[in-house]
Amino acid sequence: MKKIGILHGKERSFPTAFIDRVNSKGIDGIIAEPVRIEKVVQGEPTEYAVIIDRISQDVPFYRAYLKNAALCGTAVINNPFWWSADEKFFNNCLATKIGVPVPKTVILPSYQLPPDTTGESFSNLAYPLDWDGIFNYIGFPAYMKPFAGGGWKSVYRLENKDEFLQKHGETGELVMLLQEEIIFEEYYRCYCIGGKYVRIMPYEPRNPFHLRYVADFSPSAEKLKEMEEIVLRINKYLGYDFNTVELALRDGVPYAIDFCNPAPDADINSVGQENFDWVVETAATFAIEKAQSNEPAKDNLTWGEYVKRSSSSQNLI
Ligand SMILES: Nc1ncnc2c1ncn2[C@@H]1O[C@H](COP(=O)(O)OP(=O)(O)O)[C@@H](O)[C@H]1O
Numbered sequence: 001m002k003k004i005g006i007l008h009g010k011e012r013s014f015p016t017a018f019i020d021r022v023n024s025k026g027i028d029g030i031i032a033e034p035v036r037i038e039k040v041v042q043g044e045p046t047e048y049a050v051i052i053d054r055i056s057q058d059v060p061f062y063r064a065y066l067k068n069a070a071l072c073g074t075a076v077i078n079n080p081f082w083w084s085a086d087e088k089f090f091n092n093c094l095a096t097k098i099g100v101p102v103p104k105t106v107i108l109p110s111y112q113l114p115p116d117t118t119g120e121s122f123s124n125l126a127y128p129l130d131w132d133g134i135f136n137y138i139g140f141p142a143y144m145k146p147f148a149g150g151g152w153k154s155v156y157r158l159e160n161k162d163e164f165l166q167k168h169g170e171t172g173e174l175v176m177l178l179q180e181e182i183i184f185e186e187y188y189r190c191y192c193i194g195g196k197y198v199r200i201m202p203y204e205p206r207n208p209f210h211l212r213y214v215a216d217f218s219p220s221a222e223k224l225k226e227m228e229e230i231v232l233r234i235n236k237y238l239g240y241d242f243n244t245v246e247l248a249l250r251d252g253v254p255y256a257i258d259f260c261n262p263a264p265d266a267d268i269n270s271v272g273q274e275n276f277d278w279v280v281e282t283a284a285t286f287a288i289e290k291a292q293s294n295e296p297a298k299d300n301l302t303w304g305e306y307v308k309r310s311s312s313s314q315n316l317i
């Protein structure tokens with residue numbers, strides 16, 4: 001028997017439907033259930049061939065549990081080691097090396113000092129920074145957002161330098177990105193599962209929350225193909241099994257805006273019935289594939305091209 005577990009927080013619609021879908025397929029030797037943890041002992045395997053992780057970004061205890069699970073042979077979706085290492089600035093840096101258009105972006109030191117540091121801890125940092133150089137490069141309006149954030153938290157659209165100075169002062173110890181605004185004609189949110197299944201969803205971020213997936217963009221077959229290739233390329237290099245990529249089209253060019261979403265929103269009330277059905281079905285199919293190909297006590301994680309090529313000293317592309 002190979003078990004597929006799902007580890008989740010307070011979300012309900014996706015985990016429940018996922019478990020039901022895997023089990024209703026009635027595949028011999030496969031069952032799905034919510035992960036149950038009673039104790040976590042170093043070096044001891046879990047009972048799961050596959051775990052879908054929807055919450056360890058918020059629960060460090062779960063992240064540590066998942067790393068041990070992976071070491072002992074569980075295929076954790078997504079790779080907890082890579083997820084721990086990754087953030088939005090690195091995503092953009094990598095994109096510049098693999099031919100994916102991204103908005104011009106810089107990273108900024110936090111406005112307030114990190115805990116247990118003083119001004120003396122920062123003797124490597126020029127004071128002031130080259131703000132003119134930064135503003136000239138990015139331009140205004142600009143977006144400012146946490147380098148490792150999500151859920152639209154602390155995302156600012158800034159008209160000018162004065163607004164930047166005022167808002168940056170509100171960001172405390174957060175490390176922020178400052179980014180060129182992409183003034184787009186169309187916007188898409190794209191699921192990518194298993195590095196091969198892609199669903200491109202028209203998305204209108206300027207609509208109120210409940211209407212964001214109600215957008216009537218209808219891309220040509222050629223544009224769809226181009227976007228699909230970008231989504232696959234990004235996920236191949238990052239090594240995510242389950243992710244969303246947001247693409248903003250400016251003059252027809254798809255710019256990757258947000259592609260570090262390893263626990264993407266899959267709630268029926270936000271994505272809508274059709275997208276929900278797709279994500280449940282596809283996640284179930286992929287989790288079953290992973291369970292069936294799982295080799296006990298081996299590394300069953302997905303590693304991205306970036307890590308694979310770096311560790312074997314190959315060129316990135
Ligand atoms: N560079 C940008 N140009 C235009 N719109 C942006 C840009 N960055 C963010 N946005 C808008 O802000 C929203 C939230 O930013 P995003 O980077 O997706 O952060 P989060 O991870 O919190 O979802 C995006 O969906 C998009 O509508």
Ligand SMILES: [Mg+2]
Pocket residue numbers: 151152246258
């Ligand atoms: Mg986003």
